[in-house]
Amino acid sequence: xxxxxxxxxxxxxxxxxxxxxxxxxxxxxxxxxxxxxxxxxxxxxxxxxxxxxxxxxxxxxxxxxxxxxxxxxxxxxxxxxxxxxxxxxxxxxxxxxxxxxxxxxxxxxxxxxxxxxxxxxxxxxxxxxxxx
Amino acid sequence: xxxxxxxxxxxxxxxxxxxxxxxxxxxxxxxxxxxxxxxxxxxxxxxxxxxxxxxxxxxxxxxxxxxxxxxxxxxxxxxxxxxxxxxxxxxxxxxxxxxxxxxxxxxxxxxxxxxxxxxxxxxxxxxxxxxxxxxxxxxxxxxxxxxxxxxxxxxxxxxxxxxxxxxxxxxxxxxxxxxxxxxxxxxxxxxxxxxxxxxxxxxxxxxxxxxxxxxxxxxxxxxxxxxxxxxxxxxxxxxxxxxxxxxxxxxxxxxxxxxxxxxxxxxxxxxxxxxxxxxxxxxxxxxxxxxxxxxxxxxxxxxxxxxxxxxxxxxxxxxxxxxxxxxxxxxxxxxxxxxxxxxxxxxxxxxxxxxxxxxxxxxxxxxxx
Numbered sequence: 014x015x016x017x018x019x020x021x022x023x024x025x026x027x028x029x030x031x032x033x034x035x036x037x038x039x040x041x042x043x044x045x046x047x048x049x050x051x052x053x054x055x056x057x058x059x060x061x062x063x064x065x066x067x068x069x070x071x072x073x074x075x076x077x078x079x080x081x082x083x084x085x086x087x088x089x090x091x092x093x094x095x096x097x098x099x100x101x102x103x104x105x106x107x108x109x110x111x112x113x114x115x116x117x118x119x120x121x122x123x124x125x126x127x128x129x130x131x132x133x134x135x136x137x138x139x140x141x142x143x144x145x
Numbered sequence: 146x147x148x149x150x151x152x153x154x155x156x157x158x159x160x161x162x163x164x165x166x167x168x169x170x171x172x173x174x175x176x177x178x179x180x181x182x183x184x185x186x187x188x189x190x191x192x193x194x195x196x197x198x199x200x201x202x203x204x205x206x207x208x209x210x211x212x213x214x215x216x217x218x219x220x221x222x223x224x225x226x227x228x229x230x231x232x233x234x235x236x237x238x239x240x241x242x243x244x245x246x247x248x249x250x251x252x253x254x255x256x257x258x259x260x261x262x263x264x265x266x267x268x269x270x271x272x273x274x275x276x277x278x279x280x281x282x283x284x285x286x287x288x289x290x291x292x293x294x295x296x297x298x299x300x301x302x303x304x305x306x307x308x309x310x311x312x313x314x315x316x317x318x319x320x321x322x323x324x325x326x327x328x329x330x331x332x333x334x335x336x337x338x339x340x341x342x343x344x345x346x347x348x349x350x351x352x353x354x355x356x357x358x359x360x361x362x363x364x365x366x367x368x369x370x371x372x373x374x375x376x377x378x379x380x381x382x383x384x385x386x387x388x389x390x391x392x393x394x395x396x397x398x399x400x401x402x403x404x405x406x407x408x409x410x411x412x413x414x415x416x417x418x419x420x421x422x423x424x425x426x427x428x429x430x431x432x433x434x435x436x437x438x439x440x441x442x443x444x445x446x447x448x449x450x451x452x453x454x455x456x457x458x459x460x461x462x463x464x465x466x467x468x469x470x471x472x473x474x475x476x477x478x479x480x481x482x483x484x485x486x487x488x489x490x491x492x493x494x495x496x497x498x499x500x501x502x503x504x505x506x507x508x509x510x511x512x513x514x
Contacts, residue, residue, distance in 0.1 A: 024333050116318040
């Protein structure tokens, strides 16, 4: 499962990537909204985006809106990582992790997604099998 | 120790009196003398306008009948100037006493329209009440600014300090969970703790300026080229890939707080390294009574929008920029405590960013509170 971490704070970004790598996920990073858009344009869609809201250049909320407006990115699940208590519901995040976060919180949220992804893959394979 | 607001509320305020007749002006000034405010005289509408262009006034007393531009025209022009937009104007007239004239005066935004001869006692009372209003308005403005700063401070503590704390906490948890990678975690904890330390030091400096009005300095004999040399050494250690140069000429000795000078010049040099990608240089020029320290870098032209608020606390070029937005504010406070001045001397659209700090050789002696 491939995860994109969008976080401008170098140390926080390193922490998240470090943790997810030790759990066996494939992780890439973008340090601002602009870099994240570039990444999305030039790579195949990640299975999950972990998104900080306070980003330079294009902020997290604007990036998320751009994702929702773009058909091939709209379905990518997003976990918001933020100091804010309650980010706007229109951002349609699958989960919210508040800073400072605990390791369990982050892993729990990501693993929840991983289960959903593998179940979806399982179901999709099932559909493909029955079609054959 | 008194706050800036209290000081401003106590000092004399400026009142502009305008009359083409010299003896009228003298009489009016004598009448207002007992109020203890500063009186500025103008002999014509044009002189009044020139005065308003130079400074703002707490109140303007304006004669109606004057040659060239009369009081009504002068009032309209004063209202057009940013300094005069809100200043209360009282018209004084011996001739145009008809209610229609008074209505015209009031329609121009005057607060009163008085016939001459005026009763000195009544006029003084009237002027006094406008002065009091002005002081109250100023005090309210100061209080609002202080409140806004407090909000910004709380925002900074809640938001900017949170990132390094998050990194410290998460790194510790990850290291405990997976001891094999603990070295990497310790490294991150170290960097984040250093960052937290810098932020807290800035906040403590900020608090000191808010509480005591200025930073305490401990001046001792020092050499500016040596102090700046330490800044250069640190800059080269942190950015080995960048070219940072020091040029010194003239007598560079003086009485300064060395640590504070290093902090101020250091902030300017670190900013230069952050916002440019070319060479950064420090030029020291020892003159008769002061030592000039210039910090120059080449990069994108300095954003004009930031210029006016350069030294305001919690001001950042980009709201999501790392750091608290206190760097230049502290540079200015260190300069002020030394009796020094700091300015951005780059002309608009120039690709060079050039800050100059003028350090007097001896800081002013502190007046004991």
